[in-house]
Amino acid sequence: MPGGEPPLGAYRRKRDFERTPEPRGGRGSAGAEPVFVVQKHDARRLHYDFRLQVGSVLKSWAVPKGPSLDPRDKRLATPTEDHPLEYADFEGVIPKGEYGGGTVLVWDHGTYRNLTEDSGEPVPVEQALERGHVAVWLNGSKLRGGFALTRFRTGEDESWLLVKMNDEHAEPSRDILADRPESALSGRTLEEIASAS
Secondary structure, eight states: GGGOOOHHHHHHHHHOOTTHHHHHHHOOOOOSOEEEEEEESSSEEEEEEEEETTEEEEEEETTOOOOSSSSTTTTTEEEEEEEEGGGGOOOOOOOTTTTTTTEEEEEEEEEEEOOOOOTTEOOOHHHHHHHHHEEEEEEESSSSSEEEEEEEEGGGGOOOEEOSSSTTTOOTTTHHHHOSSSSSTTOEEEEEEEEOO
């Protein structure tokens, strides 16, 4: 926690919950398995937010080009503030002028397993993230199999790469983002969510 800030401090400081429908976040209940979510976010620029439950929060990265099923693709992932667990179900429109203003849909969600090891020994996700490399197995409706997040730049411009592992769920020739643009939660498109608000 930079400067001793409480969990979700940055998240709450950036938002006016009188104006945005986003969840304020409380004590989100953790299930037996940690969750992941990928949210399609049509803000200033269309991007995808990749989130992994780590403890009581969702660790988050903005992925401009979105996830790929091709192991050759290295997708830039920029860390953002931790989000509350309740955010995993958030779909709606953040008002223009508010932080992150634009339409959000739950593009994919599910559970994940931590695959990170060091010399054959498992490494907890928190420790793996501190070290700058985490490998996970996603059980989603669109994304399945192994994915790795690797930090390649630290400091103010901290940057990571999100890469699909070369396993039975890799599909190099498929553009999953174009094939499956709809919400995994509601089946709606960004346009349908925007017009309903």
